[in-house]
Amino acid sequence: MSSIVATYNLCKRYGNTHSVQDVNLSVQEGEIYGFLGPNGAGKSTTLKMILGLAHPTGGTVTVFGKEFAANRRHILRQTGSLIESPSYYGHLTGLENMRVVQRLRNVPDRNVSEALAIVRLEKQKDKKTSQYSLGMKQRLGIAMALLASPRLLVLDEPTNGLDPAGIGEIRELIQSLPQRYGMTVLLSSHLLSEIEQIATSVGIINQGKMLFQGRLDQLQNRSRPAISIKTLKNEEAEKLLAGKGYAPAVQGDTLRLESLTDVQVAQINRDLTLAGIGVLRIEEHKRNLESIFLDLTGKEHSL
Numbered sequence: 001m002s003s004i005v006a007t008y009n010l011c012k013r014y015g016n017t018h019s020v021q022d023v024n025l026s027v028q029e030g031e032i033y034g035f036l037g038p039n040g041a042g043k044s045t046t047l048k049m050i051l052g053l054a055h056p057t058g059g060t061v062t063v064f065g066k067e068f069a070a071n072r073r074h075i076l077r078q079t080g081s082l083i084e085s086p087s088y089y090g091h092l093t094g095l096e097n098m099r100v101v102q103r104l105r106n107v108p109d110r111n112v113s114e115a116l117a118i119v120r121l122e123k124q125k126d127k128k129t130s131q132y133s134l135g136m137k138q139r140l141g142i143a144m145a146l147l148a149s150p151r152l153l154v155l156d157e158p159t160n161g162l163d164p165a166g167i168g169e170i171r172e173l174i175q176s177l178p179q180r181y182g183m184t185v186l187l188s189s190h191l192l193s194e195i196e197q198i199a200t201s202v203g204i205i206n207q208g209k210m211l212f213q214g215r216l217d218q219l220q221n222r223s224r225p226a227i228s229i230k231t232l233k234n235e236e237a238e239k240l241l242a243g244k245g246y247a248p249a250v251q252g253d254t255l256r257l258e259s260l261t262d263v264q265v266a267q268i269n270r271d272l273t274l275a276g277i278g279v280l281r282i283e284e285h286k287r288n289l290e291s292i293f294l295d296l297t298g299k300e301h302s303l
């Protein structure tokens with residue numbers, strides 16, 4: 001696999017504020033890379049620098065293995081993007097808006113019908129875009145980004161403001177792109193649940209700094225699930241486990257243990273049973289990204 005997008009110590013400073021600080025982002029070919037962070041973390045600024053829409057104050061960007069600054073046209077010809085809200089003319093129909101971009105991109109008619117088909121807007125293509133729903137406008141924006149059959153698609157918060165059904169549709173659409181069209185997708189979101197459902201790799205940014213980058217499963221594995229155990233004699237169980245070096249926390253009528261491997265859980269079960277402490281229930285609590293984010297930042301943070 002080769003790196004489709006790579007940033008090296010990318011920085012953006014506005015006055016004295018470091019909006020993006022030494023970000024090393026790496027997107028591999030064919031993956032869906034979820035760029036996750038709370039509002040104001042620096043996601044849009046990073047994506048804009050990758051697309052040449054904002055000038056870095058430090059570091060470099062390479063796309064398709066080429067330095068951005070020296071290969072701008074070559075890179076942008078193979079890149080589709082939707083940054084912030086889609087731009088379109090409300091008094092024109094979806095199709096007419098597509099034609100405007102078609103002329104700019106200089107692509108054949110076939111691309112227009114294909115892009116409209118991918119985002120499932122063929123039936124509404126003759127409707128004025130001012131009459132489109134938010135989800136339809138968003139899909140039109142993605143169709144515009146897809147028009148030149150890009151190798152790389154960059155989407156900034158593509159599901160922002162959509163209802164759950166609209167979010168589901170856009171998610172399905174994005175998920176189909178790498179397999180069906182060989183595209184690489186880089187998308188940002190402040191929603192953990194969304195990135196968890198859509199991305200194969202993830203980068204987590206907060207206050208301009210990258211906190212984690214890797215495969216989604218690596219992130220989830222990094223934080224093993226907690227286990228709660230309910231026994232017939234919790235006090236005895238607590239003593240026994242503490243004696244074996246664990247740190248059980250009493251939570252109501254259960255004991256909670258963090259970060260155990262499966263082997264450890266099996267051993268604990270055996271130890272308790274051998275000591276005559278009946279085990280009533282062992283429950284696993286899978287960590288979601290939100291609690292993993294908490295671990296990474298050490299702070300309460302709503303994403």
Ligand SMILES: Nc1ncnc2c1ncn2[C@@H]1O[C@H](COP(=O)(O)OP(=O)(O)OP(=O)(O)O)[C@@H](O)[C@H]1O
Nearest residue numbers: 014019037038039040041042043044045046157190
């Ligand atoms: N043109 C600008 N001038 C000054 N500060 C800016 C500018 N653009 C962005 N910033 C600042 O840079 C920081 C990062 O903003 P950015 O838009 O990249 O965050 P984000 O992660 O995309 O958040 P959101 O989801 O809210 O868009 C913020 O503190 C923002 O105020």
